[in-house]
Amino acid sequence: MKIGEKIKKLRIEHGLTQDELASKLFVKRQTVSKWERDVNEPDIDTIKKLSNIFSISLDDLLDVDEKEQSTSLKKDRAFKVLFFIQIWLVSFALLNILGMMPFLPSIVPLHFDINWNVDRYSTKWELLVLFLPILIIFIITTIIYIYYQRNKSDTTNLLNRFLGAFIVYMSITLAILLLLTVIEIVALMLYVKSWDALLFVRVMTFETGAIILPVSILSYPKFNSSPNPYFGFRTLTSLNNQEVWYKLNRFASIMMFCSAIIVYLLPLFIDSYFVSFSCFSIIIFLIPVLLLNEVERRKLKRNK
Numbered sequence: 001m002k003i004g005e006k007i008k009k010l011r012i013e014h015g016l017t018q019d020e021l022a023s024k025l026f027v028k029r030q031t032v033s034k035w036e037r038d039v040n041e042p043d044i045d046t047i048k049k050l051s052n053i054f055s056i057s058l059d060d061l062l063d064v065d066e067k068e069q070s071t072s073l074k075k076d077r078a079f080k081v082l083f084f085i086q087i088w089l090v091s092f093a094l095l096n097i098l099g100m101m102p103f104l105p106s107i108v109p110l111h112f113d114i115n116w117n118v119d120r121y122s123t124k125w126e127l128l129v130l131f132l133p134i135l136i137i138f139i140i141t142t143i144i145y146i147y148y149q150r151n152k153s154d155t156t157n158l159l160n161r162f163l164g165a166f167i168v169y170m171s172i173t174l175a176i177l178l179l180l181t182v183i184e185i186v187a188l189m190l191y192v193k194s195w196d197a198l199l200f201v202r203v204m205t206f207e208t209g210a211i212i213l214p215v216s217i218l219s220y221p222k223f224n225s226s227p228n229p230y231f232g233f234r235t236l237t238s239l240n241n242q243e244v245w246y247k248l249n250r251f252a253s254i255m256m257f258c259s260a261i262i263v264y265l266l267p268l269f270i271d272s273y274f275v276s277f278s279c280f281s282i283i284i285f286l287i288p289v290l291l292l293n294e295v296e297r298r299k300l301k302r303n304k
Contacts, residue, residue, distance in 0.1 A: 003041065003047075004035050004036045005036070006061060007035050007042075007050065010050075018036075024242070025242075026221065027046075045225065045228075079148070079164060083145050086171055088214040089178050090178070091217075092210055093134055094131060095209075096207070097131055099210060100203075101124060101127075102268050102269075103199065103202075103203065104124045107124070108121065108122065110126060131181070134174060134177050134178060137177065138174060140170065141174070144163055144166060144167060145167060148163045148167070198271070201273055201275065202267040204276075205263060205266070205278060209262075212259070212260040216257040218231075219253045220253040221245070221246045226242075227239045227240070227242060227245045232245070232249045233248045233252040238296075241296075244296045251288070251292055252286065258285060263281060263282065266278045
């Protein structure tokens with residue numbers, strides 16, 4: 001029996017409608033319908049959720065043949081993680097380049113000869129050209145990733161391996177380009193501007209915001225839907241309850257995003273040591289999340 005047929009059979013046995021099952025999984029009813037008609041397949045995280053909802057082991061939910069399919073789903077999850085890392089790297093690079101602009105003079109050295117002598121000057125905004133190769137590689141990888149996800153069941157095993165290997169290769173290339181770009185921007189700042197303690201504090205503060213901002217977006221349950229011990233707002237309560245995980249991570253993602261915006265923007269416009277204290281906003285914004293976690297924990301305790 002295919003997994004779509006099993007999902008339909010178990011759903012009916014547990015007296016659930018497609019809408020009710022969809023709400024438990026935080027997906028649309030159409031998604032459940034596509035699973036049951038074997039148009040699409042649930043990913044490995046969703047399969048784990050289904051096994052918990054139906055009180056059935058993964059071994060019983062998956063056939064022997066489908067266990068091999070589960071291995072493929074784990075690979076898909078690895079590609080998804082890799083793709084999210086790419087999103088973070090690209091976002092960090094762009095925020096880094098834009099964040100450096102207020103600290104640079106209008107005209108900067110843009111090209112050096114073999115002896116590190118400047119042989120061409122240009123406007124600082126031409127530095128954005130450095131981001132173009134990164135953007136092109138990211139767009140190509142995104143197109144291939146989407147194609148891979150939509151057509152993996154219709155393509156040959158050899159083509160799937162090629163697409164997977166290409167995604168990994170492009171990810172490594174992208175990471176190297178991003179590293180070189182960040183190094184070049186920092187080196188340029190060292191070349192054209194004398195550093196002092198205040199400048200260092202401002203740069204480190206907005207760098208903190210540039211790191212956290214993409215993380216806050218990727219931790220939203222739309223992208224990080226399943227309880228896991230690696231990424232997201234992890235507590236004993238959220239790790240053991242899908243609904244609490246969704247509520248906490250949605251709230252934490254929004255609060256973290258707001259604090260990251262503050263940490264990123266303040267150093268760009270305020271020339272003061274006090275901007276470093278904006279980093280404490282991250283802790284302040286997480287206090288309501290901890291309070292929500294305690295409320296949900298007590299609610300679950302009362303319902304037992």
